Amino acid sequence: MSDISGEESGAAGGISGRGADTQDSRFAASMAYFERAAKVIPGGIYGSKSPGFLVPGHFPYYLSRARGSRIYDADGNEFIDYLCGYGSQIVGYGNPAVDGPALEQARKGDLLNQPHPVMVELAERLVGLVNDMDWAVFVKNGTDATTLATSIARADTRKQVIISAEGAYHGAANWCSTNVFPVFMQAEQRDVRFFPYNDIQALEALFAANRGNIACIILTPYHHPTYKPQQLPTPEFLTAVERLCRAESAYFIMDDIRANFRLDVHGSHTFFGAHPDLITMGKALANGYPISVLLGTDGLRKTASSFFITGTYWMSAVPMIAAMATLDEMERMGGTAQLARHGRMLKDGLESLGREAGFRARVSGPLAIPYMTFDEDPDLYLNQRFCAAMADRGVFMHPHHNWFISLAHTEEDIARTLEAARSAFEELRLFSSSERF
Template sequence: MSIPFLPSDQANGAALCRRAAAVIPGAIPGHQSPALNVPGHFPYFAKRGSGACYWDADDRRFIDFMGGYGPLVLGTAHPEVDAAYTDALKNGNCFNHPTEWTVRLAEALVERVDFADWAFFGKNGADMTYWAIRVAREHTHRPYILKVTGAYHGTEPWCSDTLAGVLSEDKAHILEIPWNDHAALEQTIQAKGDRIAGLVTTPFHHPSYGDMELPEADFLAALRRHCDAVGAVWILDDVRGGFRHDIGGSHRYFSFTPDISCYSKAIANGYALSAAVGREALRPAASRVFATGSFWNNPAPHAAALKTMEVLERDTCIPGMLQRGSEWIDAFLALGKKHGIELKASGTPTLPYIRIAEDPGFFKQQSFCSAAIRQGVFLHPHHNWFIGAAHDDALLEESLAAIDRALGGCSV
């Protein structure tokens, strides 16, 4: 099969890409595919990283605003988290049983997340969102799951945006409403409320190829009210936003309370781990829904998660990230004004997205992000960005100087 983005040049990344194409379907599959950036302009392979910077296979350095698509809240190769991980590894990382690390991590989450009475662990975000909808169905003995149109919850068929290998039956009991749409919410609840097991939302709407949308007045309150009225379980998918707004969960930043929250990405600063936490009333259903994996109880990622939380709290990282993120967004928008380019910012200070306004096909945005890449700043053209604890003042300043040059040099 021919791969449209396959490069022909002699650079290391390009050569790796051609080798990958021979032995990996799609060469670089999934969300890391160059086809989702701007092929030919963005790096193909990473080589090493430190803090909020990484180097590609051709030793080009980038200030990274994607952080592995979210996990690297403390930056890559964080010495304390990596030490916690490798210390735990010394005793082995795979057993016939869980270890004390698992219990300690569950205790730590239950302590921090205000509504949580229990915790459950997996590896990926999709493990938890899929498990959580099964818990909702088991708890209510109802079939329907209500989700927001365009929201991403993983690649399981129930919520997959692509159709390859997915049957219409896989989505037969999935209902959708647009974010912030009170009328659609009420209509759906009226029509199917007594058959809805659960509602799945992110804390704010963060679609790809679109602006982030914060909750409008009363939308979250309406979701809570309707779930309570019909007895549906509200599942918060905090996989992307978790540990970047409030150590106790993004619901605290937005002032609402779900029934289950799913975390992954930043929870262990890059080590493979996901978690769900929930209310007491859901414990019986959570105990009955069988889900597991060969690696789900490995202790080293659990030790890394405990250390990540400890560092986030000890160094008051999250308030600092929010503050610096907000100043960076303001400075970025000011650069747009300086160059006479109208920019639109959306999202939160730690999950921002800034794009060229009046650019429906994202072509200007692609041109700008490609220019940023040439200046050593990794900004995704169609996906929200991430600002973490490793983006210190000096690095943010450096990134703004590069963005200034990119805005001056791109064709928008």
């Protein structure tokens, strides 16, 4: 068990349950901030954090602080959190083993003219840790890394076409965003081609139709489309990807931003037995401090060296120090085995509680990065009701986005979550057997 989680448990928003009629007062501060925001920020809160992505009245809009596995909203409500800052937390919010060295560096100086020596140490460490990779360049967001990866592949091959899986998320840039205005689809996405994940025949057909023009295929280590169950790759699929890339002299990019080190400390490609040429990592790399990385093989070193890779904040030292400390802390806290063990408890518990209540609830994806959907619920309505009921009981599970387990989640957290789920499923059962459904 972690020594930093749960220390503030038992405060507001606990497992005892709250009725929907109390929601407004429960989130009064959140609502007041949102009203002010609507006047000065387009949309009030933008992107995937906007209230439209959650269930109104059951989730807070603003969070003030966090510790271990817990988040606290602007009204002081406490939640056991399974979104983990969209996956960026792996060793727990506010972990002193990471924040200590990071804050010490912040006091000494963060963004200097030239990189801090820790940049060399971090690159050496990642190249040593992530199998098959020979070099590393640091950027800020995951989108920076995936954009750079595809650009390097295009420049090296002097070819344009990027192959991507339908519904995959590789960032919010115009070349890859699934949510852009048509004008960008005609321009930046003109040379991006899509196929259904794990479908070897469709992929072969796409490679055949674009022969001689394909620069790269970009894939996440497993498929995590928004709103849908997650899919693991079949071994035949990954073998086919590598065979097709070799024949076309195209590069295989593994976008490991979301899973990062949650599946395997040597990278998710090791977990699934894949051999990419470029790997992007981010999110939990520095436990929430802003840094992502593009790792590559020797064959692409020359092209990468010829790129003008820069951003004002990209050399900032604090996230690099935090990344080193996060890797140390991950090892100390039990690493991937603990995540998988707790993920197994959560998956088995939720599926069996769902069955007991008469639902076909299915937890898909890797154990450390689960997502629950209901087979009888293609439009996610039940999912929204379930996650709202969980939020009412002090557990933050996103209805449309996969969940994350961190090393700060304890067995007690999972047990409390399942206790909440038992009564949330019961509420759902009563609701779906009522006339309103």
